[in-house]
Amino acid sequence: MSKRDNILNAAIYLFVEHGEQATSMKCIAKRAECGIGTMYNYFPSKEKLINELYLQSKIKYSNYMLSALNTEDSIKYNILHTWRKAIEFALENPYKIKFIELFCQSPIIEEEVKNATLSSFLPLIEIFEKGKTDGIVKNIDTLQLITFVKGAITASIISKPDMNPDDINSLTQMAWDAIKE
Amino acid sequence: MSKRDNILNAAIYLFVEHGEQATSMKCIAKRAECGIGTMYNYFPSKEKLINELYLQSKIKYSNYMLSALNTEDSIKYNILHTWRKAIEFALENPYKIKFIELFCQSPIIEEEVKNATLSSFLPLIEIFEKGKTDGIVKNIDTLQLITFVKGAITASIISKPDMNPDDINSLTQMAWDAIKE
């Protein structure tokens, strides 16, 4: 693994386990097995390191979630599949999900990064819009629909990181029932 | 207003607006219009101040939410009413809700405080149990049901703090549809 990845891995682990305040650059360097100065060859500041981690995590998350969208499948299938993928990703990448939660409200994340992550959700929005047109999804503002389900799923996964298939089914069922017309 | 309340108000505002790390004791004192030392007459440390704010916010939240529970009403009514109260509280006390979100995962909150806040949700759990027995609520682990809805509602409110009655209706409808059998 590259030295850069070592640093990113050490950082995400420590931020999630101990919080931002308790994670010093020295501490990260130690876990990444490199000198403090080395970190500054890859990231110009702690803030930039956090933003980089945030951007990366978000992009991987949405890519994974939206990768399986297929316009040939039914809308219900696409939506359910998206949630399923989201859950799958969260269970396999707990640190990324927790890191996103940790910083999604933080003023440390630059406006630019926030916007970059937003755009990646456009395909999902389209699906919902079509669902509303077809009358199978509630006629509520799409952003509210997505926010509702995303909030529900994220909270559920964080509170129970060892979900089994039954739990996942319950979860997707609730998510679908919430938004279906 | 008492000096103690001044400090608590200044603190919750700054923690929510700027984050914990960016909110120094000096900064709080300035906003509370008192000397730094004065704060230590009321709270022995920054940590204790945060715990106090957390405990207070949580207790007010759950008291408000659960205040209207009435065993004579139908279960559906009780549940819907609870969510409605929760939303109402959140809209009227946005700082309390955001503060809770900010610290609910933080290691700064003492185990003792966490436990104190948990117990206040027992009445809600009972309602759900009864709902399941009556076959009107999905037969899913109660904690998962509550986590799901709470996560959904909290995310929704934070993303749209200026909800109108229609939005609230949509929200409670989704919440109910998600858990109803």
Place this chain on the structure above:
Amino acid sequence: MSKRDNILNAAIYLFVEHGEQATSMKCIAKRAECGIGTMYNYFPSKEKLINELYLQSKIKYSNYMLSALNTEDSIKYNILHTWRKAIEFALENPYKIKFIELFCQSPIIEEEVKNATLSSFLPLIEIFEKGKTDGIVKNIDTLQLITFVKGAITASIISKPDMNPDDINSLTQMAWDAIKE
């Protein structure tokens, strides 16, 4: 006992037991069972309180030690008696002795107070001078003689605050042998 004495007693106890640094005015007030402000009615500052305690302790010490000097007795008897009285005082007033030791080198003690305490030893110096003239005391600078014995006795008492009569005899014997011609 007067409130002023309460304060002095509380202060000397705490300074000796916990050190100056660890003894706050609040702490003294608590032990003296009075308000913080009250202390400032009697002593204008912490420094003045310490100087007052120092002066008082030193004066009581030298008064006691020198009270029994009697020009009609032999020089040897006078000297031995003085040491005996010093030991006696130290054993009965351990806090005063320790307090003196604690602050005798401290820059907190004002020059004026230091001088005031010096003058009280003049009678002892005279005795020694006479002893040297009579050829029964070593012909060494008097201040050195006194410093030697005082240092020896103080160290001995502090290291063994529960001396019995035998110990005291040993001590005075050593003191005498050290300075006798």
Place this chain on the structure above:
Amino acid sequence: MSKRDNILNAAIYLFVEHGEQATSMKCIAKRAECGIGTMYNYFPSKEKLINELYLQSKIKYSNYMLSALNTEDSIKYNILHTWRKAIEFALENPYKIKFIELFCQSPIIEEEVKNATLSSFLPLIEIFEKGKTDGIVKNIDTLQLITFVKGAITASIISKPDMNPDDINSLTQMAWDAIKE
């Protein structure tokens, strides 16, 4: 000189000249010509810095004092020689001696450090024991004998740091007369 030594030298000077309370870390850093943070690369806290200085001073003192003990010499010679070495050390290292005096009673010195310094005096104790067996030293508890002489010598040196050879002779003579049978 190493940066670490710079710090130790600056610290011992300031502690002795101004007292512990009046010697801030900032103050030491200034005299050591380094940043405040630098000091914490070498000593984890002010307390540890003081303990280190104390341990170092004590060890150098006892090493020097006891270095010349020689079982082939007479007991009287060994004892006199020890005092002479002690005086010599004190005159050449006035700050070390004053520093030891300043902290020997302080609760800031860790038990572990106190014990480490005690053990270095065992050889001296042995010599005294032999002296008592041979009937040339007073039959008094050895610790009392040592405490007496050490207290006397320390007080003498501190009160007259510019002793000449005659003064030293007087001093050792008094010390010997005090303890000899």
Place this chain on the structure above:
DNA sequence: AATGAATGAGGCTTCATTCAT
């Protein structure tokens, strides 16, 4: 590129002192 000793601004906290009651 890699390192980590050096730096000092800034954070939390203590405490001598004041002053309104």
Place this chain on the structure above:
DNA sequence: CATGAATGAAGCCTCATTCAT
């Protein structure tokens, strides 16, 4: 006189960042 809440200067210590090697 007695009180103790209020104050803020000053202390100890942390840590993001720099820079000489």
